[in-house]
Amino acid sequence: MSDGSPRDIDRLIDELVVQDITRRRLLRGAGTGLLGLSFLAACGGQGLEKGGGATTRTEPAAIAKGEVSETLSFSNWPLYIDVNERTKRRPTLDKFQREFGTRVKYTEEINDNTEFFGKVQPQLSRGSSGGRDLFVVTDWMAARMIQLGYVQKLDKAELANVDENLLDALREPGFDPQRDFSVPWQSGMTGIAYRRDLTGGDLESVNDLFNDDFKGKVTMLTEMRDSVGLTMLGMGNDPAEDDNPAALEAIQKIKQASDSGQIRRFTGNDFTKDLLKGDAWVSVAFSGDSIQLQADNPDIRFLRPDEGTMLWSDNMMVPVGAPNAYTAQKMMNFVYDPEIQADIAAYVNYVTPVQGVKEVIAEDDPDLAEEPLIFPSEDDLEKLRIFRSLSAKEDDELNKAFQAVVGA
Amino acid sequence: MLSRHRGILPWLLLGPGLAWLLLFFLIPLYFMGRVSLVEGSLLAGFEFTWRFENYIEAISTYQPQLVRSLVYAALATGLAFLIGYPLAYAIAFRGGRWRTALLLVVVLPFFTTYLVRTLAWQTILDDASPAVAILQAVGLVPEGGRLLATTTAVVAGITYNFLPFMILPLYAALERLDARMLEAAHDLYGNRRAVLWRVTLPLTAPGIVAGSLLTFIPAAGDFINAELLGTPRQYMIGNVIQSRYLELTDYPTAAALSFTLMALILVLVLVWARVAGTESLMGSSEP
Numbered sequence: 001m002s003d004g005s006p007r008d009i010d011r012l013i014d015e016l017v018v019q020d021i022t023r024r025r026l027l028r029g030a031g032t033g034l035l036g037l038s039f040l041a042a043c044g045g046q047g048l049e050k051g052g053g054a055t056t057r058t059e060p061a062a063i064a065k066g067e068v069s070e071t072l073s074f075s076n077w078p079l080y081i082d083v084n085e086r087t088k089r090r091p092t093l094d095k096f097q098r099e100f101g102t103r104v105k106y107t108e109e110i111n112d113n114t115e116f117f118g119k120v121q122p123q124l125s126r127g128s129s130g131g132r133d134l135f136v137v138t139d140w141m142a143a144r145m146i147q148l149g150y151v152q153k154l155d156k157a158e159l160a161n162v163d164e165n166l167l168d169a170l171r172e173p174g175f176d177p178q179r180d181f182s183v184p185w186q187s188g189m190t191g192i193a194y195r196r197d198l199t200g201g202d203l204e205s206v207n208d209l210f211n212d213d214f215k216g217k218v219t220m221l222t223e224m225r226d227s228v229g230l231t232m233l234g235m236g237n238d239p240a241e242d243d244n245p246a247a248l249e250a251i252q253k254i255k256q257a258s259d260s261g262q263i264r265r266f267t268g269n270d271f272t273k274d275l276l277k278g279d280a281w282v283s284v285a286f287s288g289d290s291i292q293l294q295a296d297n298p299d300i301r302f303l304r305p306d307e308g309t310m311l312w313s314d315n316m317m318v319p320v321g322a323p324n325a326y327t328a329q330k331m332m333n334f335v336y337d338p339e340i341q342a343d344i345a346a347y348v349n350y351v352t353p354v355q356g357v358k359e360v361i362a363e364d365d366p367d368l369a370e371e372p373l374i375f376p377s378e379d380d381l382e383k384l385r386i387f388r389s390l391s392a393k394e395d396d397e398l399n400k401a402f403q404a405v406v407g408a
Numbered sequence: 409m410l411s412r413h414r415g416i417l418p419w420l421l422l423g424p425g426l427a428w429l430l431l432f433f434l435i436p437l438y439f440m441g442r443v444s445l446v447e448g449s450l451l452a453g454f455e456f457t458w459r460f461e462n463y464i465e466a467i468s469t470y471q472p473q474l475v476r477s478l479v480y481a482a483l484a485t486g487l488a489f490l491i492g493y494p495l496a497y498a499i500a501f502r503g504g505r506w507r508t509a510l511l512l513v514v515v516l517p518f519f520t521t522y523l524v525r526t527l528a529w530q531t532i533l534d535d536a537s538p539a540v541a542i543l544q545a546v547g548l549v550p551e552g553g554r555l556l557a558t559t560t561a562v563v564a565g566i567t568y569n570f571l572p573f574m575i576l577p578l579y580a581a582l583e584r585l586d587a588r589m590l591e592a593a594h595d596l597y598g599n600r601r602a603v604l605w606r607v608t609l610p611l612t613a614p615g616i617v618a619g620s621l622l623t624f625i626p627a628a629g630d631f632i633n634a635e636l637l638g639t640p641r642q643y644m645i646g647n648v649i650q651s652r653y654l655e656l657t658d659y660p661t662a663a664a665l666s667f668t669l670m671a672l673i674l675v676l677v678l679v680w681a682r683v684a685g686t687e688s689l690m691g692s693s694e695p
Contacts, residue, residue: 112654114654114655115654117654117657118653118654121450121657147451148450148451216554258639258640258641259641263639264557264639265557265638265639266639266640273530277531277534277535277536278535278536279534279535279536279556392449392451396449396656399655399656400656403651403652403655403656405640406640407640407643407647407648407650407651407655
């Protein structure tokens with residue numbers, strides 16, 4: 001569902017410029033009458049068939065110290081950094097430039113973890129990042145990137161702010177126990193958003209997703225960990241601890257609900273549209289979008305169910321072959337300054353992974369600082385569950401089962 | 409001088425097209441073929457082992473979606489013909505000086521992207537839409553029923569999205585139709601129905617064949633309509649390929665399914681061309 005936008009074309013041109021060596025190789029190939037076939041072979045077949053990034057599997061060295069570069073290529077999701085609505089500039093990036101003299105090429109090219117992976121995998125498997133210095137992917141994709149050796153080990157000495165301010169709950173994720181490869185960009189909760197006017201009252205439980213009264217008016221997310229995790233909580237299981245059989249049981253339950261027509265469809269971020277139109281009354285939903293939805297329609301509520309709420313993070317990573325890896329770490333550290341992070345958090349409304357931001361925001365906007373969906377309290381954090389880290393085999397098993405329900 | 413040029417010129421003219429096809433069709437096709445026969449996983453690495461079981465497994469697992477794709481595409485092609493033929497006929501014979509304007513109206517939706525058009529249908533068909541209310545009032549949609557996220561919505565969406573591909577070739581064929589032929593048919597005491605069946609339709613058969621191919625082939629590989637207007641129960645083979653490739657990084661199965669779809673369409677097209685195509689190209693030689 002990539003829309004073949006100008007953005008992709010920009011990216012392609014960037015790549016052609018950045019991948020100077022590859023291009024020269026292509027030209028030389030053409031010169032010797034090979035018509036660039038070798039280049040295509042490198043793009044198409046080899047990258048895939050080698051598959052596992054075995055080339056970089058030896059114990060990696062951390063990113064070396066270096067010079068701060070003139071530019072930095074940062075790939076992120078849309079609407080995930082503060083924008084000055086009037087000037088259309090991104091204040092955080094401007095501040096970074098003022099401090100380090102680095103111009104940030106910020107590309108909102110990631111709409112979907114798997115699509116992004118499909119796009120960059122052939123390059124990464126050849127040790128090239130396509131010019132990217134920094135990208136942001138969700139926990140489970142971060143796990144895959146690490147397993148495949150597609151990302152560089154970070155130099156902790158460069159990340160003092162991260163060490164100081166990262167939320168305790170996010171310090172030791174299963175997929176990267178020392179945070180050697182990943183630093184959370186923003187975190188978020190997955191709970192249930194519902195239309196109070198249509199459901200006829202407040203909801204309390206995950207199991208309202210399976211309530212007959214809402215038949216055909218329920219949507220779930222295509223993100224396996226969100227939909228399955230919540231369903232597990234509703235069944236009295238713990239997605240942070242319990243192993244595959246419990247998750248498979250939840251998938252079975254979702255399948256029955258899908259087959260019976262209880263679940264209308266599976267969505268990405270577009271659950272918002274279904275809720276606003278009233279096609280969906282009860283949706284498995286992300287917290288950040290829900291805050292926005294509440295502003296559009298006060299009848300929309302975000303429920304953190306009694307049974308628990310899922311917590312996830314999108315993580316900054318430095319891909320192999322990144323031209324400006326050292327500067328990328330500067331950016332990671334920069335956004336962990338609570339003063340800087342406050343602007344981002346106030347704009348994107350997800351859970352900020354940086355401690356000390358609440359106090360900064362409270363000075364300007366006390367109401368926002370009390371928003372539990374952005375700054376969960378200690379009690380709230382207790383109830384948040386992070387889907388446990390899966391081995392490649394377990395991941396494959398659950399994904400196949402879940403895809404059979406939502407995709408085919 | 410001239411004769412030497414004659415030897416090279418056709419190749420020069422063909423060159424860009426052939427190079428394009430070689431680079432962006434044949435070579436990717438070769439790699440896709442290779443990928444469809446590898447064994448392994450992304451994490452463990454893939455190895456080329458001529459693993460034909462990929463095809464057997466893929467086809468047996470996804471037979472329902474393969475069949476569904478062909479059925480939906482056939483339905484959409486049929487509907488597009490039933491809607492498109494009268495329309496093209498009206499424009500060609502009754503359009504007068506408005507012909508160009510009317511044709512423009514037919515292709516006008518194509519000035520926006522495919523995705524936006526399909527998203528618009530989400531709004532047109534949503535539960536609170538007037539369209540659904542009217543259909544409920546006449547009893548075509550049961551009370552409390554819905555259009556969005558049903559098979560009807562998916563087939564309707566495909567039909568709509570590929571309709572111009574049907575109309576334009578039909579129009580081209582109808583427009584070329586020699587009005588004197590129709591006069592002659594009437595002079596020979598053919599009634600309207602006989603003229604339509606024995607003169608107009610056979611003479612415009614090349615347009616029908618072209619239109620149906622242009623509609624059927626992309627429709628069979630479509631996945632946008634099923635994704636946006638349907639549910640997993642309407643998913644077509646394109647959705648499966650996307651899911652296998654992107655979600656599960658199961659590249660061999662995705663490649664095998666792509667080849668299977670290509671082969672199926674190729675066979676169907678050859679059969680169709682044989683049944684309808686040659687006969688139509690021969691004109692109305694049949695009785």
